[in-house]
Amino acid sequence: MKPASRLNLFAVAILLAVPATASAESARSLQKEFPRLEVTKSAINLRELQSGGVPRDGIPAILDPQFLPVSEVTGLGDDEPVIFLSGTCGAYAFPYRILIWHEIVQHDQCGLPVAVTYCPLCNTSMVFDRRVGGTVLSFGTSGRLRHSDLVMYDHQTETLWQQFTGEAIVGSHVGKTLAPVPARIESWRRFREEFADGRVLIPPSWGRSAYGRTPYEGYDSAPTPFLYQGRMPRGIDPMARVVRVGTRAWSLTWLRKNSPVETADGLRLEWREGQNSALDRAAISRGKDIGNVRVTRGDVDVAFSVDFAFAYRAFYPEGELVK
Incomplete structure (x- = not known):
């Protein structure tokens, strides 16, 4: 399957x-x-x-x-x-x-x-x-x-x-x-x-969902994203994770190998092990380890997200991606 x-x-x-x-x-x-x-x-x-x-x-x-x-x-x-x-x-x-x-x-x-x-x-x-x-x-x-x-x-x-x-x-x-x-x-x-x-x-009192289980079991390993018809990114798996800050992004695999990373404009990106994927195993608590990411400038947290590469390229086709 x-x-x-x-x-x-x-x-x-x-x-x-x-x-x-x-x-x-x-x-x-x-x-x-x-x-x-x-x-x-x-x-x-x-x-x-x-x-x-x-x-x-x-x-x-x-x-x-x-x-x-x-x-x-x-x-x-x-x-x-x-x-x-x-x-x-x-x-x-x-x-x-x-x-x-x-x-x-x-x-x-x-x-x-x-x-x-x-x-x-x-x-x-x-x-x-x-x-x-x-x-x-x-x-x-x-x-x-x-x-x-x-x-x-x-x-x-x-x-x-x-x-x-x-x-x-x-x-x-x-x-x-x-x-x-x-x-x-x-x-x-x-x-x-x-x-x-x-x-x-x-969970809300009216909720009827199987909290703790993901309805997207195996999506991490899917060959292609769901209901996506745009161009796939080059040089990186479309389902690979990237850390996005504004219009810039860094491959999570690259960050994992090079953490901590400091940029010329003062950003500090760190990766540490110990966080389950919510899109892997049926029970989220058993999902593979994708690690924790923290992005700061000085001692202040900076807004960021961890996206699939296909989505980053779809919204920022000219964005800078370190991979």
């Missing part, structure tokens, strides 16, 4: 429901599902949008997150990945075992309204400031993909937003970009050791 065919649960439903050459989006179909969306304002060709096999909010965002103190959390494997924010109000961790089923979590971090997002198909985790033009937005999943990446929508105007870049791509907010917020992506063990008084996202 090929690795790509081992995607299970709702991912299997997606594969069965949507052919590899899924039909492109049309203004009419978008308007039907998003009646307040200004489809005439678009930064892209609508044909670049594809159905991900689920309808609007078919993957439900968490809009009212609940947390428990680190000391009360059980069941998480030591090396399971979490993305977390820290500040004067404390540290908050968002386990991938939950994010992989919901993709968007609305949160208030020390008075800053943020959206914690994760697209499994691109392996992209980003935290965004939800404030746009004096309005605080909230986000849901549109059921659409572009370059295999999550397309979000805001509840206020139904504008469509690209999760990979934070850009508004269709709707009244076209021309605007969500500001990224620095966050760390590390293992549960590293988070709880550094922030013993931190708090951790728990």
Whole structure:
């Protein structure tokens, strides 16, 4: 059995429901599902949008997150990945075992309204400031993909937003970009050791998902990405991970061999072992070790993501990639 065919649960439903050459989006179909969306304002060709096999909010965002103190959390494997924010109000961790089923979590971090997002198909985790033009937005999943990446929508105007870049791509907010917020992506063990008084996202009471298991078993080893029809990157496997800061990226394999790395403009990139992939084995706690990455400038965290190489090249075809 090929690795790509081992995607299970709702991912299997997606594969069965949507052919590899899924039909492109049309203004009419978008308007039907998003009646307040200004489809005439678009930064892209609508044909670049594809159905991900689920309808609007078919993957439900968490809009009212609940947390428990680190000391009360059980069941998480030591090396399971979490993305977390820290500040004067404390540290908050968002386990991938939950994010992989919901993709968007609305949160208030020390008075800053943020959206914690994760697209499994691109392996992209980003935290965004939800404030746009004096309005605080909230986000849901549109059921659409572009370059295999999550397309979000805001509840206020139904504008469509690209999760990979934070850009508004269709709707009244076209021309605007969500500001990224620095966050760390590390293992549960590293988070709880550094922030013993931190708090951790728990599954919503209405959730019915198999938290702790990935619906994308084997996707790490897939020969090609799902529902991606663009050009593949040269000189690197399309499913290889890269560490992205702005428009620049470094191969995770290269960083692993050369860590720590310091750039001319003051960035420091470090790799340390001990973090499970969320897209490998069925149980996330048994996923292969992809390691922890930290990106700083001086003593300050810098916003970054760890993406699949195909996605980086799709959105930044001229970007600088050290591989």
